[in-house]
Amino acid sequence: xxxxxxxxxxxxxxxxxxxxxxxxxxxxxxxxxxxxxxxxxxxxxxxxxxxxxxxxxxxxxxxxxxxxxxxxxxxxxxxxxxxxxxxxxxxxxxxxxxxxxxxxxxxxxxxxxxxxxxxxxxxxxxxxxxxxxxxxxxxxxxxxxxxxxxxxxxxxxxxxxxxxxxxxxxxxxxxxxxxxxxxxxxxxxxxxxxxxxxxxxxxxxxxxxxxxxxxxxxxxxxxxxxxxxxxxxxxxxxxxxxxxxxxxxxxxxxxxxxxxxxxxxxxxxxxxxxxxxxxxxxxxxxxxxxxxxxxxxxxxxxxxxxxxxxxxxxxxxxxxxxxxxxxxxxxxxx
Amino acid sequence: xxxxxxxxxxxxxxxxxxxxxxxxxxxxxxxxxxxxxxxxxxxxxxxxxxxxxxxxxxxxxxxxxxxxxxxxxxxxxxxxxxxxxxxxxxxxxxxxxxxxxxxxxxxxxxxxxxxxxxxxxxxxxxxxxxxxxxxxxxxxxxxxxxxxxxxxxxxxxxxxxxxxxxxxxxxxxxxxxxxxxxxxxxxxxxxxxxxxxxxxxxxxxxxxxxxxxxxxxxxxxxxxxxxxxxxxxxxxxxxxxxxxxxxxxxxxxxxxxxxxxxxxxxxxxxxxxxxxxxxxxxxxxxxxxxxxxxxxxxxxxxxxxxxxxxxxxxxxxxxxxxxxxxxxxxxxxx
Numbered sequence: 001x002x003x004x005x006x007x008x009x010x011x012x013x014x015x016x017x018x019x020x021x022x023x024x025x026x027x028x029x030x031x032x033x034x035x036x037x038x039x040x041x042x043x044x045x046x047x048x049x050x051x052x053x054x055x056x057x058x059x060x061x062x063x064x065x066x067x068x069x070x071x072x073x074x075x076x077x078x079x080x081x082x083x084x085x086x087x088x089x090x091x092x093x094x095x096x097x098x099x100x101x102x103x104x105x106x107x108x109x110x111x112x113x114x115x116x117x118x119x120x121x122x123x124x125x126x127x128x129x130x131x132x133x134x135x136x137x138x139x140x141x142x143x144x145x146x147x148x149x150x151x152x153x154x155x156x157x158x159x160x161x162x163x164x165x166x167x168x169x170x171x172x173x174x175x176x177x178x179x180x181x182x183x184x185x186x187x188x189x190x191x192x193x194x195x196x197x198x199x200x201x202x203x204x205x206x207x208x209x210x211x212x213x214x215x216x217x218x219x220x221x222x223x224x225x226x227x228x229x230x231x232x233x234x235x236x237x238x239x240x241x242x243x244x245x246x247x248x249x250x251x252x253x254x255x256x257x258x259x260x261x262x263x264x265x266x267x268x269x270x271x272x273x274x275x276x277x278x279x280x281x282x283x284x285x286x287x288x289x290x291x292x293x294x295x296x297x298x299x300x301x302x303x304x305x306x307x308x309x310x311x312x313x314x315x316x317x318x319x320x321x322x323x324x325x326x327x328x329x330x331x332x333x334x
Numbered sequence: 335x336x337x338x339x340x341x342x343x344x345x346x347x348x349x350x351x352x353x354x355x356x357x358x359x360x361x362x363x364x365x366x367x368x369x370x371x372x373x374x375x376x377x378x379x380x381x382x383x384x385x386x387x388x389x390x391x392x393x394x395x396x397x398x399x400x401x402x403x404x405x406x407x408x409x410x411x412x413x414x415x416x417x418x419x420x421x422x423x424x425x426x427x428x429x430x431x432x433x434x435x436x437x438x439x440x441x442x443x444x445x446x447x448x449x450x451x452x453x454x455x456x457x458x459x460x461x462x463x464x465x466x467x468x469x470x471x472x473x474x475x476x477x478x479x480x481x482x483x484x485x486x487x488x489x490x491x492x493x494x495x496x497x498x499x500x501x502x503x504x505x506x507x508x509x510x511x512x513x514x515x516x517x518x519x520x521x522x523x524x525x526x527x528x529x530x531x532x533x534x535x536x537x538x539x540x541x542x543x544x545x546x547x548x549x550x551x552x553x554x555x556x557x558x559x560x561x562x563x564x565x566x567x568x569x570x571x572x573x574x575x576x577x578x579x580x581x582x583x584x585x586x587x588x589x590x591x592x593x594x595x596x597x598x599x600x601x602x603x604x605x606x607x608x609x610x611x612x613x614x615x616x617x618x619x620x621x622x623x624x625x626x627x628x629x630x631x632x633x634x635x636x637x638x639x640x641x642x643x644x645x646x647x648x649x650x651x652x653x654x655x656x657x658x659x660x661x662x663x664x665x666x667x668x
Binding site: 054194197 | 378379481497498553555559578583592593594597599601602603604609610
């Protein structure tokens with residue numbers, strides 16, 4: 001029998017700590033979009049954690065709320081021990097210097113009228129006293145270290161390819177020497193050969209900046225597996241499973257994780273036998289099913305339990321969590 | 335092979351006349367499909383995979399496009415040079431297409447059923463009566479496994495999810511029992527669990543209806559689920575064409591190898607991904623020889639000459655000098 005989780009002791013100091021987060025958006029018709037519900041997630045300093053989910057699961061909202069780009073409805077968020085929610089405008093600005101974000105579409109994240117040197121300098125000008133020669137050197141050094149040599153520094157975004165633009169966005173975030181980096185689908189707009197370059201850069205950061213904590217948001221399970229140490233799987237605003245990447249991918253404890261993994265089109269000629277298909281679509285976050293949010297699509301849901309009682313957070317293994325009445329049993333059945 | 339191919343594209347070339355000069359989008363493509371075959375056409379952004387399949391059936395406006403040579407035969411009948419009217423008869427009845435974003439291809443102000451009935455009647459040149467068309471439409475909605483066909487028939491497109499809309503478009507495309515289905519990134523806009531549903535459906539339809547299909551995708555994993563053969567395009571040329579198993583297990587072209595090495599795998603531990611160095615060639619001034627040579631680890635002087643497609647066995651073709659007996663001789667001479 002699995003024990004419910006009480007506390008999971010982190011091995012190191014928490015860099016990002018989210019507790020009992022709710023983010024709700026009211027609609028004009030009086031309905032409420034429950035984008036994030038009762039979500040808790042802790043990232044230890046230096047850790048790379050993947051947040052995976054389908055569209056509408058709330059993963060982007062979590063990332064934006066963590067940096068206070070969205071105001072939460074309820075809950076606590078701390079970055080490096082500092083409260084992000086009840087914070088003065090002045091402190092928030094200091095905090096943002098230490099917590100940076102990179103978005104999916106590098107083109108729309110760059111001002112078309114600024115050279116890339118200017119784009120990368122701007123954060124330093126606003127947040128530091130660096131000026132002149134030192135500023136210039138710091139910017140050049142950062143861009144060059146990301147594979148953009150000097151001849152690119154005075155170009156405009158439209159003169160760069162998608163992969164080069166994403167490097168600029170990474171440089172703009174790293175030049176401020178942040179402690180926390182939120183990456184929201186940073187390679188989804190790129191071709192695979194370019195994606196491989198960007199993933200290589202991000203993985204290298206684990207060696208070159210060992211204290212940098214990364215929250216990597218993606219719908220792409222293969223990319224998460226490659227890059228992250230831990231993964232959290234979201235469904236309808238909740239984390240339904242969490243744990244070390246290899247364990248979760250090799251032996252998923254939640255039926256949704258299992259379905260998600262078996263839906264990944266694998267680039268191989270052999271068809272995998274362990275197929276598990278979900279019927280229907282994700283329910284609307286304005287009308288989240290009662291009991292377990294996943295029970296309407298779950299192949300092992302039990303009437304009278306899953307449709308009435310919210311599932312407990314169980315520990316199918318050390319450092320793991322699954323929000324399911326039958327966590328762990330999912331692999332035995334079928 | 336003794337059968338006559340259903341589709342036979344020979345030496346097909348197409349340019350775009352731009353203000354900057356002539357852009358060589360497709361250069362000397364040969365591609366043929368046997369009845370009942372499902373071919374995956376794979377390549378990165380801008381490789382010409384969509385342009386090729388659209389231009390072959392008269393869907394690329396001229397100007398700016400200009401077909402500079404070749405032939406496209408559907409069951410022995412030449413399509414290039416047909417009048418717009420004749421081509422319109424071919425499209426819809428003999429060749430059907432589905433595209434990436436299902437919402438764009440449904441009219442938001444008409445009910446799903448109305449659009450299906452209109453399409454089915456148009457496919458028959460107005461021969462089919464309304465109630466007959468409705469019966470065919472409902473039957474097709476059942477075939478594509480749309481839940482509750484009668485209710486969805488009366489729904490507006492915005493009431494359907496992305497997956498359901500794509501099912502409607504597949505129903506519309508297949509109602510006229512076309513000989514050939516072109517599916518251009520049919521699941522790219524869908525979530526992974528929905529993508530898996532649609533890919534299963536397409537694989538079933540290909541098998542049950544004896545459908546011949548070209549599936550265009552940037553994702554090798556996606557085509558592996560449905561297709562039996564894969565053609566890889568690079569910079570307007572097909573560089574390799576082989577059965578799915580050969581592409582994954584024994585790729586011959588350095589570009590195919592590069593693509594596979596760049597791909598993160600969901601179920602394998604990978605420490606590094608190989609990226610392909612360099613960028614696409616300038617197709618305003620394409621080099622005379624192999625277009626991949628500038629990025630290729632095996633490039634040799636012989637690659638500067640035009641590289642024809644070469645058969646390395648019955649089912650496997652590749653355009654690379656590595657398989658050219660003259661290469662060894664060339665090296666010996668040098």
